[in-house]
Amino acid sequence: MNQALIQLRGVNKHFRTADGSERVVLENVDFTLYEGEIVALLGKSGSGKSTLLRIIAGLLPANKGEVLYRGHPLFGPARGIAMVFQSFALFPWLTVQQNVELGLEAQGIAKAVRAKEAEAAIELIGLAGFEGALPRELSGGMKQRVGIARALVMKPDVLLMDEAFSALDVLTGETLRNDMLELWEDKQTPMKGILVVSHNIEEAVMMADRILIFSSDPGRVRAEIKVNLPRNRSEDSPEVRALIDEVYNLMTSSAEPQEATASSQMHAAHPGYRLPDAEISQIEGLLEMLADEPFHGHADLPKLATEAGLLDEDLFPIYEALRLLDLVHIAEGDIHLTVLGQHYSQADQATRKEIFGQQLLQHVALAARIRHSLEKEESGELAEEPFLRLLEEFLAEDEAKQVLDIAVEWGRYGEVYEYNFHTGMLNLPEID
Structure with missing residues (x-):
């Protein structure tokens, strides 16, 4: 070992x-x-x-x-230990050479020594000849090479x-x-x-x-x-x-280790109160792609990702939303339309909204709670604040707002409830 x-x-x-x-x-x-x-x-x-x-x-x-x-x-x-960041983290007023030398300078390395070692790192990463360039003169790939050289120079x-x-x-x-x-x-x-x-x-x-x-x-x-x-x-x-x-x-996979921690138990007490960050257009767009050629209702997830032209990080919330609403089934790296998902993909807009609303009330506890609370209220109207406070019991403030925004978008689309963006009030939809 x-x-x-x-x-x-x-x-x-x-x-x-x-x-x-x-x-x-x-x-x-x-x-x-x-x-x-x-x-x-x-x-x-x-x-x-x-x-x-x-x-x-x-x-x-x-x-x-x-x-x-x-x-x-x-x-x-x-x-x-050295680190390379996603955002490049270069100082825009320093040259490539100066950016790479920063760590050595902080360690008190003599100027001549750090210049020589920085030049070697710059050459190693394929940027020889750009020592005097400023970050604004470089492409994204070249900027990241500077970030890597800055890490490697620390050996x-x-x-x-x-x-x-x-x-x-x-x-x-x-x-x-x-x-x-x-x-x-x-x-x-x-x-x-x-x-x-x-x-x-x-x-x-x-x-x-x-x-x-x-x-x-x-x-x-x-x-x-x-x-x-x-x-x-x-x-x-x-x-x-x-x-x-x-x-x-x-x-x-939604499976979690059998041994539940205190935090996981706390989250389990709030089923449906955390929602995947997926917009209606994304949910329906991926569903339609899955239903059409060349997939015809089932696909290998990597192939679907390639066809969609989206990063895995962007696709996972959409997968979660589709599965949450019982429109797809995912197993062994493949995604399949359920019978309901197939029906949804072929339905007109009015039928889609009806299905979406039904699935929302059945599978999303937050949406069901909002609807139930509105039905109990004589005016059929409630402020959003109590629901934000509920979410903030187990989510950070910004996350709670994001989850409520998603619930509002989904609920409005499924005609489960309405929302006034000027007043922050939720209300039951008007019956035609």
């Missing part, structure tokens, strides 16, 4: 919300990164992946648990990559990913381990030796997949496609 680089034992992280309550982001996270491996972390938005990475980088403290780097407790940034043991390719177009991101794998395979840097946070399933399968899948609310490891395939993997090989399907299946 290779030596452990990073160890997390029972790590918890919570944040204080605006109303003074605590929101648990990570709960009882156990994880080890060993020498000689690339590990990818996958999870839906809000699962705490980036928070975990910042704890490992020493940028955030854990509220509970232990974080070790090479067997020693980590209480802040460590010299052997890290461990490289943390926080969705480092997600802000780039597909071709640029793939090229940069392959370049990073070439540096890793050829041992052109002192890196002993890489931890990648990603929302791209294919990227994780192509890069990683292990894939960890995080659950949400709170974030914790719910599954691990070992990738026993040699590098230079072909995206079209049966082995890679099978792994991609396996990850999709786990990512879209």
Whole structure:
């Protein structure tokens, strides 16, 4: 067994919300990164992946648990750990050379030495000749190369990559990913381990030796997949496609570990009070695509993602909404229209609204509660505030508002209730 680089034992992280309550982001996270491996972390938005990475980088403290780097407790940034950010995080007034030198300068490295080492890192990452350029003169891919060079110049043991390719177009991101794998395979840097946070399933399968899948609310490891395939993997090989399907299946599965935590039990007490962030147009658009050629009602999830031209991160809320409303069934990396979903896809607009409203009341507890409360009210009208307060019992203030906005959009479309955007009042729809 290779030596452990990073160890997390029972790590918890919570944040204080605006109303003074605590929101648990990570709960009882156990994880080890060993020498000689690339590990990818996958999870839906809000699962705490980036928070975990910042704890490992020493940028955030854990509220509970232990974080070790090479067997020693980590209480802040460590010299052997470097991080690459999604947003590039370059100083616009500094040149490429100056941006790459920043970390060395902070360590008090002599000017001549840091200039030489920065030049070597810039050449290694393929930016030789651009040392004097400013960030505004660079493409997105070149900016990210500067961010990677700035990390590599520190000669890290461990490289943390926080969705480092997600802000780039597909071709640029793939090229940069392959370049990073070439540096890793050829041992052109002192890196002993890489931890990648990603929302791209294919990227994780192509890069990683292990894939960890995080659950949400709170974030914790719910599954691990070992990738026993040699590098230079072909995206079209049966082995890679099978792994991609396996990850999709786990990512879209609603199953949770049997041992319920205190936080998960609390969330279970509020069924339907957290809704996927999907708009009606997105829900119906994907449903129609699934119903039409070439899918005819059932599809391999990766193929559907390619056809839709959307990122996995954007598609997962739509999948969840379709499944929540019992319009699709998802299993083993495939998505199928239910009988109701087939009927919905062929129906006229009035019938679609009727079906949507019926499914909303049957499957979405928040919508059902709003409707029931309005029916009990003599005026048939209520302010939105009590429902916001209800949601804020277990969601952060901004999340509670987002969930209520989704419930309002869905309810208005299904003609379950109406909403006045000027007054913030909910009311029963008028009967024709």
